[in-house]
Amino acid sequence: MKIESMKELLQRCEEKGKTISEVMLDMEVENSGKTRETLIDKMTARLQQMKNTIELGIQDKSSSPSGISGGDAVRVDEYVKKETILSGNYIGDAMRFSIATSESNAKMGIIVATPTAGAAGVLPGILFSLHKNDNTPFETLVEGLFTASALGYVIANRSFISGAAGGCQAEVGSATAMAAGAIVELKGGSPEQAVHAAAIALKSLLGLVCDPVAGLVEVPCIKRNVMGTSIAFSAADLSLAGVKSRIPCDEVIKAMYDIGSEMPRTLKETALGGLAATETGQQVKERMYKKKGGF
């Protein structure tokens, strides 16, 4: 069994009267021959790892091996806990959990690729923000991961999810679309609303290039993960308010594919263009080359 489009996913949800999360779990049971319990346990282990990564990352002041990232998670954590922050509690908490995860990733911490290592901060950010602000229990967050995986599965098979293949729109863009849809379903929105949220989120990141300084998953990747969480919440809010994406999600995904295909090689993880090619970006790269074999 496979699901080839968002349209097909929604049809399946409607026929069965089920959520996206349940439809994905049913498909996985059918395809893997494993029990629901086994699959839920496997997904729960991933959620648990996300929690562990956040807990380690949020108090880690150290720098990454390259020295170009690290320490911001502690700053954001202290700020969010102390101040009444402009973005509100949901986004504030998502920001600190997300940055903790992506900084850990840069420091060789253990993360869950969602859908890639470079975009690993977005989903943990929004899930544990919901956990903190809504007391959403772990079992429900696991359902959110199944929702997110269904959306990511369709995107990945119709387009791409890696920066090298399609730019950052494919990486943080896909993760943010998955997160937006998961928020909607966790907040009781319909499958259709979840898919609209995914479309709205992805549209706002279309065209985003992959231009990591010195080719490292740090600048600007870490902060783009954080921004992904706020876009995910905004897109979810719009959709829950009844706003629809005027362009159907499958067509947005096609647009992402077309844009990524036309994107020049210099802007697809080669560290030859964009921020990587800035004066400062070049200096970091030269420092690396000079010390080939160690920073």
Add this chain to the structure above:
Amino acid sequence: MEFKSCFDIIGPIMVGPSSSHTAGVVSIGNFIYELLGGPPGYASITLYDSFSETHSGHGTDKALVGGMLGMRTNDSNIKSAVEFANKQGLNFDIQLQDYCPYFSHPNTVKVEAERHEYKIIAGGVSLGGGLSKIFLLNEKIVDIPISANDNVSTLVQSYTSYVKRQTSLGGSYED
């Protein structure tokens, strides 16, 4: 339909920062560990192309050494793999080269590893998403895919004949 499962999208659980430059490399090291039946005492590592340029920032060297010490892609000790190597008597040196003469891909590595009197030369490529492939065993081109979820100790069973006993003289080998 390249992606078949929800766990292709949510997962793997892996060491950062890069599925291709870090996580996939652990599997290559792990293949060598399993093939030799334990950590090598000495490993001569050649990193090519993209690996040779960014290995420090991505921890490619630590990932490879960690794999050769028996660590898997989700082992939090990978970032301290060099310290563990010193403790466990794994000596290694690293050469950097621009292009891999055996396999056309930017993320390639060759390792000549020795454990007691046994020796193996293995070439590996990390393809992204935590997926790797062994393309060279001794002088022979091979094609052995490894994913982060594979049981590597079972996988190596078909390839143990490649492990050569090193003779005391001249660096030639016999079975």
